[in-house]
Amino acid sequence: MKNILTFIILFLLTGNTIFSQNYPDKKGFALLELYTSEGCSSCPPADELLGKIQNEYKDDNVYVLAYHVDYWDKQGWKDVFSNADFTKRQYDYAKFMDKAPIYTPQVIINGKADYIGSQETSLRNGIKSAISKSASSNITFETTQNDAKLSINFSIEGTSKNSRLFIAVIQKSAKSNVKRGENAHRVLSHYQIVRQLQSVDLNKAKKGTVSVHLPKNFNKQDFEIIGFVQDMNSGAILGVKCA
Template identity: 70%
Template sequence: MKEIRIISAFAILLLLAGNTVFGQNNKDKKGFAFLELYTSEGCSSCPPADELMGKIQNQYKDSNVYVLSYHVDYWDKQGWKDIFSNAANTKRQYDYAKFMEKEPIYTPQLIINGKLDYIGSQETAVQNGIRSALSKPAFTEIALEANQQGDKLILNYNINKISKNNRLYVAVVQKSAKSNVRRGENANRVLSHFQIVRSLNGFALTGNQKGNISVSLPKGFNTKDFEIIGFVQDMNSGIILGANRAVFTQNSL
């Protein structure tokens, strides 16, 4: 596997009613685990990590575990262009390298709650990281209510506490997909992907615990094959303070 400035893993919501809204998707108010995988169709080390994310997503379905897979673009010149790759995903990974003071970046890198990173294919370590994260209470509770209007999504949010360094992010996530890779390190393989981040939208909170925002939706969006995940991040440390899935209301397809 080639080095390219990175090292592969093998080389190294508006309130619904009263107090019920916060409990709707954060049932026990205990900890949460927010998993961010950095992956690529061009990296031969990545398919096992992608498969593990699918397993974890199924294992922890509808719980306080959130899986996001970001396809980076720095493998795109190594023989195969990942159809889900995005330069913004690469920038986010570099931002984490600065927050965590860990370089070089690599694939498949998994970051849990913005604090600790793991080789994304090492199941035992990753499962231990999830259990550890779930054992600690969340700093912030988020409620998100979503209403689809054509190719836009209107989101009402309510966050119980914020600080000036906090930022709200909304990820549009495609639950699964398959790709027929014809060239590169995974040539002639059909790869399975899970929890693919199709877009990530950031919003300054500036003291606003409640509000409404709008995000664009990808072509083919529907509430069966996609989900919306919101999270609050401390922009000084990179730590994820809380996360939740959006609850859809009427007019959603």
């Protein structure tokens, strides 16, 4: 009887080992997308909070992307980091979540839920909820820099029918001396600034190479590359990776 029990235990242990090898653990994550502007007086507290969260969770699967929208640029001060493409992305989220109007500072976590960017308790609860769920996609990257271009070899496991891979070029921090508008005469601190966002259609290819143009002042110390897979039917983020 003892030998039979030993055999059963060994069989179960072996089975568990094989299972874990075939199905790698897809750890939960939280991708926080902040929509902000230097022209918005409510935005600096959100910028500071997201910088604090980024630093606090730097060793965990929590990622911050700060998109500077352009619809504040006509209110007395043009945000040097603003981009019309980021405004369009925020409008896309409004359609995904059936919520209007858009506003700043808005934070969207994993493409599923939105929060006022300066409300710390709500954001932290959102992060806890997000990282408690397993990722749907697994992303691997290999990067090679050649002057002002970055070549990224990618491989994706687990996507939806209508998915895209997004590559974000992130400037980790910056300061701006705002001279006009709602934040006139203030020096603002920014964190995780999206300088460029590029997408790749994954309907056919789950692996390949994408070339990304880098900002003139790009360096590995002050910048980073974050890639994430998004379901374009629902807006949900399926997986994320820092290159």
